[in-house]
Amino acid sequence: MQAWALVSPASRGIGLELARRLLRTTSIPVVATARKDVDHTRAQILGDLRNVEEDRLHMLELDVLEEQTIQNAAQEAGKLFPKKDSYLHLGLCVPGLLYPEKAPSQIDYDDALLTFRTNTLGPMMLMKHFSNFLPRKSTSVLASPDLPKQAIWANMSARVGSITDNRLGGWYSYRSSKAAVNQTTKTFDNYLRTSAGDKAMSIALHPGTVKTGLSQEFWNNVKGEKLFSPEFAAEKLLDVINSRTIDDRGRCWDWKGEEIPP
Template sequence: MQAWTLVTPASRGIGLEIARRLLKTTNIPLVATARKDPDQTRENILTGLDGIEQDRLHVLKVDVLDEATIELAAADCESLFPRKTNYLHLAFALPGLLFPEKSPTQISYDDALLTFRTNTLGPMMLLKHFSPLLPRKSTQLATTDGLPPQAVWATLSARVGSISDNNLGGWYSYRASKAAVNQITKTFDNHLKSSAGDKAMAISLHPGTVKTGLSKEFWGNVKKGKLFEADFAAEKLVQVVNGRQIEDRGRCWDWKGEEVPP
């Protein structure tokens, strides 16, 4: 069986850098997604990657707010990588949006709804349509340098999604949406136990505070040495995923490889 990987979205920030890292550190096909302008995203991913086989990269259009685009992209992937001879070995589901409500009076219904549609329903719809492409119990897994031993579905979460670690409050919709991501991860992993056994698992990831548009408003409040460039965060997250054992399944892990409590 042949393996392939997925990074969605990959048009900027952490997703862009994870896509670039996987192209550099593995030799298998990569599917990246962009909400708009896939050609520009392809150019951004490949810039400076001399010696990479460019036909390994496929860029598809996906808007996590539009389920039809997710369904179409999954169908395209099945055409590119038929299930009889291929399987999805590693997926990074990375959609994210933040409206930082400091008090209950700042909560906007529309902003909160958009947060949940992006941060929670987005990953849920991605796993709905792409999960059939993950291995089954009968799948013969490929051994590939730069990838974990078992297939992994990794969803971007955040430390603020931890209920037991919430000592500051605020950020109501973002915290709740990321707590929901961790619940989805656990629930999906239970499904994978039945469908794939030890051959596939789900985890969620906390990247730290990364220098992207999502966190720009808070850069000045971050302690020295704790604001990460996107390429550093990508490197660490790929290392964390590659270092997970099957007993780590269903949980949230930070960029250092330490568990984030539920």
């Protein structure tokens, strides 16, 4: 069986670096998505990578706000990797959008709706159209020291999505959308328990504060040692993914491998 990985989106920030790191540290094909300018994204991902087979990278156009593009991308992935002889070993779902409302009066309806469409419905629609590529109970899962023992679908969450950990308030739409991501992750994992047994599981991830456009407004408020580069975040997140066991399923893990409570 041929294993492959999905990174969506991969046009910048953590997603781009996840795709680059998978190409460097594994031997499996990587499907990376971008909303537009897929050739430009391909060039960015390959960049200065050395000793990497460029044909391992497959670029697909996909906009998490447009379900038809997700369906089209899944159909293209199915042509590249027919389910009869391949399966999705890593699904890395990383869309993100943040409007930092500090008080209820700052909540804008359209901005909040876009936040949920991106952060919550985006991963949900990716699950809808790509979940069939994950292993079934009968699938022979690839054994490799560079990959987790079981297939993993990982949704990008955030510490502020934890209701238990919410002591400061604010960021209403972002917090709520990420709490919903955690619930979606758990619900999807319950589905995988039935469809895949211990061959596949779903987890959520918190990358810390990463130096990307999403967090740029807050860089000056973060201690230097707590503000991570996208390269560092990608390395740590893949380390966390690769070190998970089946008992870790359905939960949210930070970049250090520590559980974040719901």
